[in-house]
Amino acid sequence: MANWAILSGIEGNLAAYEAVLADIRRQRQPVTDLYIVGDLVGLRGDNEALVRRVRSPQPGEPIPQVCTGWWEEQCFSLHGLRGLPDAPELVDRDRLGTVKDLWEAVSRQTVLWLADLDFGFHELDCLLIHGSTVSYSDELTPETSPLTLCDRLIRADANTLFCGRSGLAFECWVEPSALQSTVTTLDQTAAPQEQGKSPRRVVGVGNVGRQAGQASYVLYNPGTNKVTFKQVQGSLAKGFGASKGLSHR
Amino acid sequence: MKLAVISCIHGNYEALNAVLSDIDTHRADQIYCLGDLAGYGPHPNAVVELVRSLDIPTCQGCWDEDIVEGLNACECSYPSQLAEKRGHLAHEWTNRAIHPEVRKYLATLPMTLRQDNLCFVHGSPNSQHEYLLPSMDGFAALERVLSAEADVLFCGHTHVPYLRELDNGTLSVKVQQPGQGETQHQFTAPLKRIVNAGSVGEPRHGRPNATYVLYDTDSAQVTLREVPYDYAKTCAAIIEQGLPPIFAWRLARGMEFAERADDPGHVCER
Ligand SMILES: [Zn+2]
Ligand SMILES: [Zn+2]
Numbered sequence: 355m356a357n358w359a360i361l362s363g364i365e366g367n368l369a370a371y372e373a374v375l376a377d378i379r380r381q382r383q384p385v386t387d388l389y390i391v392g393d394l395v396g397l398r399g400d401n402e403a404l405v406r407r408v409r410s411p412q413p414g415e416p417i418p419q420v421c422t423g424w425w426e427e428q429c430f431s432l433h434g435l436r437g438l439p440d441a442p443e444l445v446d447r448d449r450l451g452t453v454k455d456l457w458e459a460v461s462r463q464t465v466l467w468l469a470d471l472d473f474g475f476h477e478l479d480c481l482l483i484h485g486s487t488v489s490y491s492d493e494l495t496p497e498t499s500p501l502t503l504c505d506r507l508i509r510a511d512a513n514t515l516f517c518g519r520s521g522l523a524f525e526c527w528v529e530p531s532a533l534q535s536t537v538t539t540l541d542q543t544a545a546p547q548e549q550g551k552s553p554r555r556v557v558g559v560g561n562v563g564r565q566a567g568q569a570s571y572v573l574y575n576p577g578t579n580k581v582t583f584k585q586v587q588g589s590l591a592k593g594f595g596a597s598k599g600l601s602h603r
Numbered sequence: 604m605k606l607a608v609i610s611c612i613h614g615n616y617e618a619l620n621a622v623l624s625d626i627d628t629h630r631a632d633q634i635y636c637l638g639d640l641a642g643y644g645p646h647p648n649a650v651v652e653l654v655r656s657l658d659i660p661t662c663q664g665c666w667d668e669d670i671v672e673g674l675n676a677c678e679c680s681y682p683s684q685l686a687e688k689r690g691h692l693a694h695e696w697t698n699r700a701i702h703p704e705v706r707k708y709l710a711t712l713p714m715t716l717r718q719d720n721l722c723f724v725h726g727s728p729n730s731q732h733e734y735l736l737p738s739m740d741g742f743a744a745l746e747r748v749l750s751a752e753a754d755v756l757f758c759g760h761t762h763v764p765y766l767r768e769l770d771n772g773t774l775s776v777k778v779q780q781p782g783q784g785e786t787q788h789q790f791t792a793p794l795k796r797i798v799n800a801g802s803v804g805e806p807r808h809g810r811p812n813a814t815y816v817l818y819d820t821d822s823a824q825v826t827l828r829e830v831p832y833d834y835a836k837t838c839a840a841i842i843e844q845g846l847p848p849i850f851a852w853r854l855a856r857g858m859e860f861a862e863r864a865d866d867p868g869h870v871c872e873r
Binding site for chain 2: 488496499500501502503504505508509522523524525526527528529530531532533534535536537538539540546547549550570583585
């Protein structure tokens with residue numbers, strides 16, 4: 355039976371990544387697929403060692419499927435590979451010192467490898483992505499307007515959207531229950547159409563490496579459609595049950 | 604107050620003149636233009652001069668943007684490869700024909716205009732290149748109106764006019780976070796409307812007549828207008844100027860001929 359582990363925001367934190375891998379190995383139901391939805395690299399960690407570890411899984415470990423995130427896009431921008439030149443988002447956020455730090459934190463060779471990664475993964479009825487299909491920087495949280503969450507799910511064409519940009523762990527079921535739409539053209543006024551539909555959800559997958567000793571990620575069982583939040587403190591793993599009675603399908 | 608909203612003139616001077624006369628007879632107090640002054644048609648400079656001389660507040664259209672920025676959109680701007688090729692030819696022609704001060708003017712056009720609870724855009728609040736088709740998912744359409752912080756969103760770009768009313772929008776949300784209890788909330792939206800102004804100079808609703816809309820701010824009444832004009836004159840000028848003859852063919856029929864975007868929701872990121 356499939357069991358996915360979905361991670362984001364490692365930000366070069368190799369120790370945190372190892373702790374999560376250890377936690378994954380401890381799962382009673384073996385993890386069959388490992389997704390990393392962006393921010394593999396960051397400012398403070400050992401990005402080169404982390405990327406090496408991700409690229410060379412040990413025997414028996416699932417092969418990580420990695421897509422790009424906000425920090426990767428900043429690297430592409432700095433290295434003139436895509437997006438706007440000179441990482442204006444990074445400059446805006448953290449001033450020029452950070453630009454120099456990031457330039458030194460990730461080698462060009464690694465940046466070129468990162469540039470070949472996907473933007474996200476469509477698997478079954480799920481989209482796994484860093485931000486959303488609108489942008490890698492699109493930050494979805496439980497506070498995001500329900501209509502925006504609904505729009506991102508429609509754009510994703512998915513029943514579950516797993517994302518990592520906010521770094522938060524959450525499960526947000528959105529039910530667009532009612533909406534009457536009436537279209538009038540030059541030739542006719544069509545009868546009103548009911549646009550309500552069944553619930554879909556946005557899942558924030560937490561972050562592995564932003565805070566020392568505070569890694570979080572999610573497990574997803576496509577068979578039961580259940581999301582489980584995991585927190586890993588150092589070597590201690592703690593599970594949080596989620597979606598009690600929330601499985602709508 | 605009576606507003607007239609026009610869009611997508613596309614260098615068609617004849618059509619613009621006819622629409623302006625029609626607006627006169629309806630005694631509109633204010634005209635708004637949703638862009639695409641240039642492209643496809645033979646008289647981009649004359650169209651811009653007329654719009655400027657009348658001080659019509661105008662948003663930047665997708666063609667106006669391309670003339671200013673150069674054609675660096677991804678191929679998503681065109682619904683098919685054939686359309687892309689023709690589009691490139693028209694772009695190059697327009698790019699050569701356009702006067703420097705006209706180009707400068709197009710560069711100054713804003714993405715959005717506002718009046719009270721009304722918002723005016725070319726494609727969508729996100730992009731001049733996004734199509735708000737009447738078949739778009741209702742909640743996605745509602746999101747566009749709300750993201751514009753408006754009650755009525757005026758758009759163009761599809762070249763087919765329509766009014767879409769979105770009423771009683773209701774969403775509920777259940778949130779679960781580790782270590783916290785489940786929270787629930789509900790969101791409701793009052794009546795919101797999308798008004799597509801169609802196209803003055805390159806209509807695609809199946810007839811050659813120019814289209815635009817009238818809006819009464821007091822009664823919130825929307826009137827889709829269809830105005831006949833001497834399209835044969837524009838067609839002749841298209842041929843005479845060496846623009847792709849298919850544009851004349853299409854103009855005379857008000858047709859789209861199977862050039863539909865594969866993914867109208869796709870937004871070109873550049
Ligand atoms: Zn247009
Ligand atoms: Zn357009």
